[in-house]
Each structure stands twice: as C-alpha cells, then as structure tokens.
Amino acid sequence: MEKLEGQLNGEDAPTLVVENLKTHFFTRIGAVKAVDDVSFSVQAGEILGLAGESGSGKSITGFSILGLIDPPGRVVSGAIRFKGEDLVTASPERLRGLRGNRIAMIFQDPMMTLNPVLRVDTQMIEAIQAHRKMDRKAARQRAYDALEMVGIPSPGERLNAYPHQLSGGMRQRVAIAIAFLNEPDLIIADEPTTALDVTIQAQILHEAQALCKRTGTAMIWITHDLAVVAGLADRIAVMYAGRIVETGETDDVIDRPLHPYSVGLLGSVPSANKRGERLNQIPGMTPNLIGLPPGCAFKARCPRASELCNTTPDVSELIPGRKIRCHHPHLEEAAQ
Structure with a gap:
C-alpha cells in the first residue's frame, strides 16, 4: 500500500513510457513495419485500452515491451522506459528477471x-x-x-x-x-476475454479493473472491440497499420471520436446501428504492411481522404488531452 500511495501522490514517474517505437520484421520480400513510430505512457493504477483491427500491431507492441520479439523481427528504434529503465537496451537476463515479476502478461488463450x-x-x-x-x-x-x-x-x-x-x-x-x-507494476493483457461468453467476460473485466485500482498496477488491455474497453479503460489508444492514430480519455473517444478510423470502428458495433438497418462497416481491408504507400495508411478506406492525405500526418493535440494523427479529423462532432 505504501508503494501505491506514493505513486498516486505523484512521487514516481509513469510506470511505462513508450517513445517512437519501431518494430519491423525483415522478410525476403521486404520489411513489415508492424509497429511504426508508436508513443504512449501508462500511469500507476491506470488501464490503457489499445484498440484496433487484427494486424494493426497491437500484440506486437505488447511483445516488444516484454522483449519477446523473435527473428526476423526486431525493435529497430525507439525507447521503452519501464520505471525509468530502457528495456530496449536491457540484457536478456534482465528481461527474464522482469517478466512474470515486475511485468506480467495475460494471453488470449490461458493455456499459453x-x-x-x-x-x-x-x-x-x-x-x-x-x-x-x-x-x-x-x-x-x-x-x-x-x-x-x-x-x-x-x-x-x-x-x-x-x-x-x-x-x-x-x-x-x-x-x-x-x-x-508477484504484485507486478505492469500487466499486458492480450485480448484475454475474447473466447469467453459475455457474462464471464463482464465479471473478469470488473475484477481486472478493481485489482488495478487496489494494487496500483498499470495495465495495457489489448482488444479489437472498443465496446470491451468502454467500461474498463481510463484512456484509449486507437491503432491502425502499426501506428496510433488517436488517444484520449475513454469517454471522449467513445462519445466524440476524432479520427475517421475511430468513427468507423465505433460505427461497426452492432449496438450503434438501428434495428433492421444494415451494419455499418469500414470499406476495404487493412493494407499490406510491406511497402505501404506514402501518406496516411487509412486514406484508401477513408471517406474524408484528399490529396493532402498523400503526405504523412503528424501527431497533433487539436483539443486538450486528445492526440490525433489525421489531416481531416471530425472536429465538428467534438465541438458539439
């Protein structure tokens, strides 16, 4: 409890800070940029929801933090600072000492x-x-x-x-x-409730949330379903094609998404559609991460795309607390 009180009083830095992380897989036909310039932080006792479609780089981000990237993949650049210590430069022995002790992971399949x-x-x-x-x-x-x-x-x-x-x-x-x-400082949960029925899922989400608040453990909850993290996470980071495209407080992202991809994800949830109407869905498929064209990776599927989207958007904070990587965000909805 002393550790938790100190963290909540701001005596410690964020439990985890990821800065400009790039994890690539080098194949015969080219480099797969599975994680490409990802940055975020997680405070003690906080739950960050990392959301996106399959293949967006969520799990690879988690494995990069744990040092579990095997060849032909490797962390190309960036920093992963856990309690101030950079894990990218840590030795294999040091990482083994941290895994299961200070940093733990919950897999989608418990038999892992x-x-x-x-x-x-x-x-x-x-x-x-x-x-x-x-x-x-x-x-x-x-x-x-x-x-x-x-x-x-x-x-x-x-x-x-x-x-x-x-x-x-x-x-x-x-x-x-x-x-x-072992009372870890950080837990990475990789879609651990996907295969469970909704009743058990709700119970586990509630238990995980209560445990983090009680113990001061920081958690990254990886999911493809924004509805799952809506009542669980304190903040949400939306990921697409290896990059985080939007970050903000959970209620803000759910109620007023800024990035067209976030809007599409939320519109694809059945409960967001009127009974009897066709399910809204994002057109097209997630792009091949080998040789992505220049500019925004979402432009081919985006209803707001323009010539400007052929240039890569920078991360900006157009609204306090909301970070977005987009040339044409939904600012009009956010202003309502």
Missing part, C-alpha cells in the same frame, strides 16, 4: 500460461519461487489468496486441480491470478 500436465498449485508456487525466496507453504498460501482475489470459488479445490478440469472462464481467472501473483 498454464501447463496442462501440472496441477494449478504447482504452477503458481513455481511462479512465486522463481522470483521470491519463499518456502512452499507460504507460496501456496499466496497462491490461495490470489485465486480468492480474482473471485474463484473454493480456491483450495482449484489449486489441486489440473487445467483441463477447469472451465474456460476459470482457466482465464487462474491466468489472471498468476499475472498478479
């Missing part, structure tokens, strides 16, 4: 976290003892408390179970409990 042939207690105890000098009894109690914290009923029974004996929602709760085990 859980070993199917080991009991839950064995896996959680090992995750604790890998980073803490703690005897098995104390570690098991900590695992029990973590399961209880994420709302798992009869945690003692779940500790003795194998992953295949748990439902999908229960497995994902266990994965979230493991992420919070």
